Amino acid sequence: MSLNLEDVARIAxxxxxxxxxxxxxxxxxxxxxxxxxxxxxxxxxxxxxxPMAHAVDVVQRLRPDVVTETNRRADFxxxxxxxxxxxxxxxxxxx
Amino acid sequence: xxxxxxxxxxxxxxxxxxxxxxAVELATLFLDRIDxxxxxxxxxxxxxxxxxxxxxxxxxxxxxxxxxxTALTGIPLAHKDIFCTKGWRTSCGSKMLANFVSPYDAxxxxxxxxxxxxxxxxxxxxxxxxxxxxETSYFGPVKNPWDVSCVPGGSSxxxxxxxxxxxxxxxxxxxxxxxxxxxxxLCGLTGLKPTYGVASRYGMIAFASSLDQAGPMAKSAxxxxxxxxxxxxxxxxxxxxxxxxxxxxxxxxxxxxxGLRIGLPREFFGDGMDADxxxxxxxxxxxxxxxxxxxxxxxxxxxxxxxxxxxxxxPAEASSNLSRFDGVRYGYRAAEYADLAEMYSRxxxxxxxxxxxxxxLIGTYVLSHGYYDAxxxxxxxxxxxxxxxxxxxxxxxxxxxxxxxxxxxxxxxAKSADPVQMYLSDIYTISTNLAxxxxxxxxxxxxxxxMPVGLQIIGDWFGxxxxxxxxxxxxxxxxxxxxxxxxxxxxx
Numbered sequence: 042m043s044l045n046l047e048d049v050a051r052i053a054x055x056x057x058x059x060x061x062x063x064x065x066x067x068x069x070x071x072x073x074x075x076x077x078x079x080x081x082x083x084x085x086x087x088x089x090x091x092p093m094a095h096a097v098d099v100v101q102r103l104r105p106d107v108v109t110e111t112n113r114r115a116d117f118x119x120x121x122x123x124x125x126x127x128x129x130x131x132x133x134x135x136x
Numbered sequence: 137x138x139x140x141x142x143x144x145x146x147x148x149x150x151x152x153x154x155x156x157x158x159a160v161e162l163a164t165l166f167l168d169r170i171d172x173x174x175x176x177x178x179x180x181x182x183x184x185x186x187x188x189x190x191x192x193x194x195x196x197x198x199x200x201x202x203x204x205x206t207a208l209t210g211i212p213l214a215h216k217d218i219f220c221t222k223g224w225r226t227s228c229g230s231k232m233l234a235n236f237v238s239p240y241d242a243x244x245x246x247x248x249x250x251x252x253x254x255x256x257x258x259x260x261x262x263x264x265x266x267x268x269x270x271e272t273s274y275f276g277p278v279k280n281p282w283d284v285s286c287v288p289g290g291s292s293x294x295x296x297x298x299x300x301x302x303x304x305x306x307x308x309x310x311x312x313x314x315x316x317x318x319x320x321x322l323c324g325l326t327g328l329k330p331t332y333g334v335a336s337r338y339g340m341i342a343f344a345s346s347l348d349q350a351g352p353m354a355k356s357a358x359x360x361x362x363x364x365x366x367x368x369x370x371x372x373x374x375x376x377x378x379x380x381x382x383x384x385x386x387x388x389x390x391x392x393x394x395g396l397r398i399g400l401p402r403e404f405f406g407d408g409m410d411a412d413x414x415x416x417x418x419x420x421x422x423x424x425x426x427x428x429x430x431x432x433x434x435x436x437x438x439x440x441x442x443x444x445x446x447x448x449x450x451p452a453e454a455s456s457n458l459s460r461f462d463g464v465r466y467g468y469r470a471a472e473y474a475d476l477a478e479m480y481s482r483x484x485x486x487x488x489x490x491x492x493x494x495x496x497l498i499g500t501y502v503l504s505h506g507y508y509d510a511x512x513x514x515x516x517x518x519x520x521x522x523x524x525x526x527x528x529x530x531x532x533x534x535x536x537x538x539x540x541x542x543x544x545x546x547x548x549x550a551k552s553a554d555p556v557q558m559y560l561s562d563i564y565t566i567s568t569n570l571a572x573x574x575x576x577x578x579x580x581x582x583x584x585x586x587m588p589v590g591l592q593i594i595g596d597w598f599g600x601x602x603x604x605x606x607x608x609x610x611x612x613x614x615x616x617x618x619x620x621x622x623x624x625x626x627x628x
Contacts, residue, residue: 044501056455056500057462058493059478059485068497071555075498078556079444082514085521092516093523095346096332096572097597099376116239122469129464132476 043073140165141302142620145211145359148305152199152210159195159210163188163254166212170256170303173623176284179297181217181275182225182258188212191254198252208366209252214304216295217258218265219245219350220339228341229261229273229291232467232487242339243374244308244350247367256304260294263489264458265315265343267291268561271552272491280323281621282587286545289319289561295353296323301623306354306363310340312347313446314540314565317577320353321540321590324579326607326617327353328360331597332572333378335364336371344453345376347446347569356617357578357607361386364600380598388605394428396606399533401436404564410543412583417539420580420591420610424537427609434529434536438521442567443559445522448502448515449570454492455499461487494555523571530596535606539564540577540590564592574600578607579616588616 044052049069053060060068114127123130140148140157151157157165167185174180195210220226220238222245227233241249249255262272270278270293278293280286281301288297292309296319299307309316311329320327328351335350342348352363364385371377398421405414421431463469463483470482488496502511529536542563551558568575573594580591591610595603611617 048501049497052497052501052504053481055504056493056496057459057477057480057484058488058496059481068494071494072497072501074554074556075447075494076501078559079447079511079515082441082444082448082518083510085438085441085514085518087514087517087521090517090520092513093520094516095376096523096570097376097378099333099378101375102372104372113239117465120236120239120466122463122467131464132473132479134476 043076044069141169142618143305144356145208145305145354145362148211149207159192159199159254160189162210163192163212163256166256166304173301173303176623177279177281177297177301178276179260179278179294179301179303180214180257181227181260181294184224184257187223188254188256191249195252195254206251206366207362208248210254211305212254212256213248213306213308214256214259214295214298215245215308216261216292216310218261218310218341219308220341221245221255221258224255224258226258226341227274228265229263229275230488230492231274232461234274234468236466240339243336243371244367245339248308248363251366253366259298259307262291262293264341264454264492265291265310265312266454266491266495268314268318268558269546269551270294271548272489274489277548280545281623282324283545283585286547286587287322289322289541289545291315292353293319296320296325296327299323299325299353299355300621302620306352306359308350309353310348310350311569312343312450313569314562316351316353317540317565317575317590317592318562320577322545322588324588324616324619325353326356326360326576326578327351328364328576328600328603329568329574330364330368330600331574333376334368334598334600336374336377338371338373342457344450345457346453347450349569356611357604358386358389358611360576361389361604383601385601385604388601389608391605392428393424393606393609396429396535397533398424398429398431399434399529399536400431401434401439401529401536401538403436403439404538408542408563409539410583413539413541413543413589416581416583416589417591421537423610423613427613432532434532436525436529436567438518438525439567441518442522442570443563445515445518446566446570447498447559448511449519451495451499452503452512453499455496455503458492458496463487491555519570522567526567526571526573535599535603536594538592540592544583544585544587544589568594573597574603576603576607578610579619581616
C-alpha cells in the first residue's frame with residue numbers, strides 16, 4: 042500500500058517531527074519508495090516461524106535493589122538547554 | 137620517525153617500551169599530521185591537543201615506572217563520535233548533539249583509556265550512524281584518502297579515512313548494518329564487527345539496539361586482535377552484554393590454515409558484484425587455497441531479503457531510541473515554539489537531518505497500529521530465516537567469505553538522491569548483523585581507478601579468534617594491508 046499526504050501528516054505527528062506542506066509531498070514520495078522496496082517481504086511464507094527479536098537469546102539480568110550510582114545532577118544538567126534550581130524548564134503544560 | 141605512521145601497534149608498543157619514542161612524541165607526530173592533512177579530509181571533528189597530551193604524559197609516566205602498563209600503553213587512537221567521551225564534544229554527527237559535551241565515558245572508551253591508550257580526537261560519521269557514504273554528517277562529508285572525489289563509506293567513514301591517511305594508528309567503529317566493514321573495505325583497512333554482545337554498548341549512542349556493535353578498525357588483523365582484547369568483555373551496564381570467560385583474541389593468530397573450510401555463498405557471487413571486485417576477491421580465494429584452505433559452495437537462500445528486513449527492523453528500533461532527543465534534557469532546542477508539543481516537533485525537525493528523519497518516520501509507521509504485524513513482525517520472522525541459513529551453512533564450513541561491498545568507493549552524490557540505492561551498498565554485510573554473527577573486512581587488492589577492495593570474512597558466533605587467525609595468515613602472505621594512499625601535501 043502507498044501513503045497519502047494525510048498518512049504522512051499522521052506519522053509525522055506520531056514521530057513529533059514538524060513537516061511543512063512542501064516537505065510532506067517529498068517525504069511521501071521517499072517513504073513510498075522505501076515501502077515499495079520492503080514490500081517484497083510480504084511474498085515470503087513465514088507460517089510457523091517464530092519472530093526473532095534479538096540476535097542472542099538472553100534473559101534480562103536482575104541486580105540487588107541498592108544504590109550504585111552517585112548523584113551527578115549538576116553534571117547532567119550542564120548539558121540541558123534550560124534549567125533552573127535543579128529543574129528542567131519546558132513550556133507551561135498545566136494552566 | 138616518519139615510518140612510525142605506518143607501524144603496527146606491536147611495533148609502536150616496542151618503540152615505546154625501548155624508549156625510542158615517548159607517548160607525547162608519538163601523539164604529537166599524529167596531531168601535527170592531523171593539523172596538516174585533516175582539512176582536506178574532514179575525518180576529525182573534535183580535537184583537543186591539551187587533553188591528548190595530558191593523557192600521553194600520564195602514559196609516559198606509567199611507562200617510566202613500569203607499573204600498570206599494557207601492550208597498548210602510550211599508543212594513540214581516535215574514537216568514532218558515537219562513543220561518549222568524557223569532557224569531549226560527542227555529536228554523533230548530528231546538529232542535535234552539536235553542543236553536547238559528554239559527562240561520562242562509554243565502556244569501550246573507558247577500557248581503552250584504562251589500557252593506556254591516548255585519545256587523538258573524535259571522528260566524523262554519518263548522522264546517528266545512518267548512512268553508507270558519510271554524506272549525512274552535519275559536519276560535512278569525509279573524503280576518501282585514496283581519491284578525495286569519492287566517499288570513504290559509512291557510517292564509520294571518519295574512522296576509516298583517518299587510519300587510511302595515517303592520521304591515527306587505529307580507531308573505534310560501530311557496525312549496525314556494515315558500518316565498520318564497508319568503510320574498511322572502501323578505504324583499504326581491516327575492521328571487525330564482533331559477535332553481538334561481545335562489546336558493551338554502554339555510552340555508545342543507540343541506533344538499532346538489537347544490531348549495534350562496537351569493533352576495532354586498524355591496518356591489520358593483528359592490530360584488531362590487540363584492540364579487541366582491550367575492550368571486549370562483560371559489562372553489567374549493558375543489559376545485552378554477554379557474561380563469558382575472557383578471551384585472548386590473538387591466541388590463534390599463528391595457526392596454519394591447512395584444512396580450513398571456506399564457505400562461498402552462491403548468493404554473494406552473483407550479478408550484484410562489480411567485475412573488479414570479483415577479480416580481487418577471486419585472487420584472494422586463490423591465495424587462501426595456496427595457504428592450504430579448501431573452498432566449498434554454501435547457500436544463504438534468504439540473504440536477498442536481508443536489506444528489506446533490515447530497513448524495517450533498524451528504523452523501528454531507531455524511531456524508539458531517538459525519541460529521547462526531545463530538547464529537554466540535552467541536545468538541540470528550537471528557538472521559537474508556542475507550546476510543549478511544538479517545542480518537541482520543531483526541535484526534532486531542526487535538529488535531525490533528512491536521512492535520520494526518514495528512518496524515524498519509516499520506523500514509526502511500521503510500528504504503528506495496524507501495520508505492526510504486516511511489517512515489523514514479518515521482518516522479525518524473516519530475520520530468523522536469515523539466521524538459520526547461516527547455521528546450516530556453518531555445518532559445511534569454518535568461515536564464510538565473499539565481497540564486503542559490491543563496488544569500490546563511489547563518487548560523492550552518486551547514490552545520495554535515492555535512499556534505496558544507498559541501502560543496497562550494504563547488501564553483503566547486513567545479514568551478519570541480523571544474525572548477530574561476527575564479520576570482518578580486510579584489504580585484498582585494488583579495483584577500478586586503483587581503489588581498495590575488501591574481502592569479507594563471516595564467522596560463527598564467537599568465531600573472532602578464528603577469523604583473526606584466517607585474516608592474519610593472509611596478511612602474512614600478502615601486503616595489501618600495508619599500502620597507503622598518496623596524499624597531496626603529505627611527506628610520504
